[in-house]
Amino acid sequence: QITLKESGPTLVKPTQTLTLTCTFSGFSLSSRAVGVGWIRQPPGKALEWLGVVYWDDDNRYSPSLKSRLTMTTDTFKNQVVLTVTNMDPVDTATYYCARRAGAFGGAFDYWGQGMLVTVSS
Amino acid sequence: QSVLTQPPSVSGAPGQRVTISCTGSSSNIGAGYDVHWYQQLPGTAPKLLIYINTNRPSGAPDRFSGSKSGTSASLAIIGLQAEDEADYYCQSYDSSLSGSVFGTGTKVTVL
Numbered sequence: 665q666i667t668l669k670e671s672g673p674t675l676v677k678p679t680q681t682l683t684l685t686c687t688f689s690g691f692s693l694s695s696r697a698v699g700v701g702w703i704r705q706p707p708g709k710a711l712e713w714l715g716v717v718y719w720d721d722d723n724r725y726s727p728s729l730k731s732r733l734t735m736t737t738d739t740f741k742n743q744v745v746l747t748v749t750n751m752d753p754v755d756t757a758t759y760y761c762a763r764r765a766g767a768f769g770g771a772f773d774y775w776g777q778g779m780l781v782t783v784s785s
Numbered sequence: 786q787s788v789l790t791q792p793p794s795v796s797g798a799p800g801q802r803v804t805i806s807c808t809g810s811s812s813n814i815g816a817g818y819d820v821h822w823y824q825q826l827p828g829t830a831p832k833l834l835i836y837i838n839t840n841r842p843s844g845a846p847d848r849f850s851g852s853k854s855g856t857s858a859s860l861a862i863i864g865l866q867a868e869d870e871a872d873y874y875c876q877s878y879d880s881s882l883s884g885s886v887f888g889t890g891t892k893v894t895v896l
Contacts, residue, residue, distance in 0.1 A: 703831075703887070710787060711823075711831065711874050711887040727882050760830055769837035770885070771821035771876065775830040 666690035668700070668761050668776035675782050682748040682781060686761030693739055694719050697766025700744040702735065704757040705778075712757075716764050717744055751783045788813060789875055789888035796894040797865045805891045807858040807875035813886065815856035818878040822851055822860045825872040834873070835860060862893070870895045 672684035686700060693700060702714040715725040717735040725733045734747040744761060758780045762772035790808045797803040807820060814820055822835035833842050835851035838858065848864045858877075862869055875888035 701885075710890040711825075711876075713876075713885045713887055715884070724884055726884055768833070768840075768842070769819040769821065770878070771819075771833055771836040772823075772831075773833050773836070773842060775832070778830050 666763065666774045668763060668774060670759060670761050670776045670779040672779060672781070674780060675784065676751050677785050678752055678783060680751050682746075682751050682755070684746045684748075684759055684761075684779065684781070686744040686746070686776060688742050688744070688761070688763065691763060693717075693737055693742070693744070699764035700737075701762050701764045701772055702744075702746045703760045703762060703772070704755075705760070706754075706757040709757075714746070753783045755781070756783045757781060787889045788879055788882070788886050789877060791873075791875060791888040791891045793889070794892045794894065796896055797862075798896045799865055799867060801865050802861060802863045803865055803893060804862075805860045805873055805875075805893070807860070807877075807888050809856050809858075809877060809879075811856065812881040813856075813877045813879040814853065814858055816880055818880075820851070820853055820858040821876045822849075822858075823874045823876065824869075825874065827871070831874065865893075865895055867895050869893055 668688040699716040699718040701716040717723045732749045758778040760778045762775040765773045819837045823831040824834045825831040838853040
């Protein structure tokens with residue numbers, strides 16, 4: 665059974681750094697063409713792709729957020745960590761991690777439940 | 786502002802057919818990149834509905850079908866049901882952005 669779950673703070677202050685952890689099970693990030701992606705969704709708005717981390721650390725980030733994003737993997741712990749620097753109220757959103765499967769053409773076939781992060785002083 | 790444009794809303798009576806468009810450009814759908822579709826029920830995470838333009842993952846109802854032509858893709862719901870009331874998103878890759886993009890999203894209402 666494949667599962668993913670996000671964890672981290674639900675409230676951060678403006679200018680602070682957000683660190684979210686995605687803990688997954690049922691698959692290995694050391695498999696070719698398998699990645700873990702981060703997607704966010706501001707309240708009432710559309711999904712926004714943040715980036716993907718792959719088995720070989722070939723990470724890809726959204727160009728508009730690239731300077732603020734870092735994604736790292738801990739293969740032994742089956743975890744992916746997302747770091748977003750200089751948080752702003754506009755970054756308030758539900759943050760999802762999801763598995764990107766090459767067998768599905770790169771679609772996200774399994775998603776975490778999501779985690780609402782609020783940026784407020 | 787997403788590079789994949791969807792109608793904000795579509796509606797239909799139970800049993801009807803509704804179609805959701807996803808309009809892109811020559812740097813994404815028109816370049817031949819695959820399109821995927823997701824269904825997001827209220828208060829839940831998105832769920833993969835269609836992958837690689839036309840394929841349904843295991844468990845996805847066969848009343849959902851996807852197509853792609855030129856710079857656009859479409860999701861059709863044939864025989865609309867009350868439980869289909871949700872938000873739907875398309876996704877593709879954009880070469881100018883060197884990354885994946887989601888559509889603007891469409892809310893389906895069952896009348």
